[in-house]
Amino acid sequence: MRNDIHTNGAPVLCISCEARDRGVCGALETSQLVELSKSSSRHRLAQGSEVVGECETIEGYSNVLSGVVKLTKTLPDGRQQIVGLQFAPDFLGRPFGKESDLGIEAATEVLLCSFPRSTMERLLEQCPALEKRIFLQTLRELDEARQWMLTLGRKSASEKIATFLLLIARNADPTAAYQHPICFDLPLSRSDIADYLGLTIETVSRQLTKLHADGVIDVHNRRVVISSLERLLSVAGN
Amino acid sequence: MRNDIHTNGAPVLCISCEARDRGVCGALETSQLVELSKSSSRHRLAQGSEVVGECETIEGYSNVLSGVVKLTKTLPDGRQQIVGLQFAPDFLGRPFGKESDLGIEAATEVLLCSFPRSTMERLLEQCPALEKRIFLQTLRELDEARQWMLTLGRKSASEKIATFLLLIARNADPTAAYQHPICFDLPLSRSDIADYLGLTIETVSRQLTKLHADGVIDVHNRRVVISSLERLLSVAGN
């Protein structure tokens, strides 16, 4: 492992890694980072591939380096709901064992940095700051889940779509947030969007064309251009 | 503060407190429990009273000793969604500052055991086991939120009602779970139930009478008797 004076000896792969400052790895000392990186490995997942099946024990922990991961719940008859989206540099994997009944799947092509369970757990014991980082992410996920419950339970289809577009716009490229008009690619298929919003694909499609007809957005396949952010905000209803 | 040899010197008020073994106080040493109890105070809240307004900084932390607390989200136009229910001995209050945009309200009469923010934060630093307890509760709340997202997004009105009744039945009196027929009082008004399920009060009422007509439950005001647990489970759809 190369030790570069300018990066305080951080592993090369970690030097430019987003997870190192904004993600959980930011909580680690350089020496701990070196240790973790020794047993970490990068994986590229194809769109649609399953990270871990429902109810299975997760084989390890990961950072999302790029792409979007969806967390799903499914009823016995097949109806599905996406209960969370993870973007880079989110942390994936549940501490203290006992994975909940979740499907974890790549919504786009995804790049992961994974660690074995044992290494992570050893570090967790050594390093309270790491546990706190993960705790903070969990609190954020709880906030997001509850915010989405409001959307699922109380918003109309058009409000849901607008809310979703704004969510993606914010995550797609925060630096581009002040470009006008804002444009980005949807990381989800119509079917995934429907599963996220508790709608059908037909309703999703119709609402998108309606927003287009009203001059609020442009849509072509997955490409979205927000023509009027102001009006999109007002449709979203908050 | 009385020190009783049979309880290892735990404060009298804590001796029979549910939060001491099942709640977060279970993580504390006796000496810490004594310290915490010195600055703790019990409050009785009337039904409908607000614990802390949306966006306000919570003035402290609490354990729910009895009753049900609802966590709510509200849209600018007044539409409301209940995003969580807290039963005894759940912990109330968000560590690490920055309360999320939540309304916290007593759904029934509620008994709280509250601590000032400063005491709690000092203990949190001293006692990693306490932080871990709260972390574990947060993980549980996240699971519950996501489970409820599936209910909100993908279940029909009758499935929602059945799911809700089973949820309350499990929380009302776990020891009574094997009595047949199971009976309990709903801790929520029709309006609260509607806000929890993302429905209107009329739909809630109609679905309850339909379940009654189908011989699955008996309802009179808030009293519920589950005549056929098996059928209720099958209506809930999971």
Next chain:
DNA sequence: CGCGGCATTGAGATGCGTCAAATGCGGTGG
């Protein structure tokens, strides 16, 4: 060129919301 997957569009059905009225129940005061 033709096939398969994804998305759009249309027509019809329906579950749930809306609005309005009736019912029941507890509390208060005469």
Next chain:
DNA sequence: CCACCGCATTTGACGCATCTCAATGCCGCG
């Protein structure tokens, strides 16, 4: 004790948003 009131709940009639089912369009790939 009873009459009255206010509030929560139930019930009914109707409309509409969304779902369902089906057809069509679009595009990449063999």
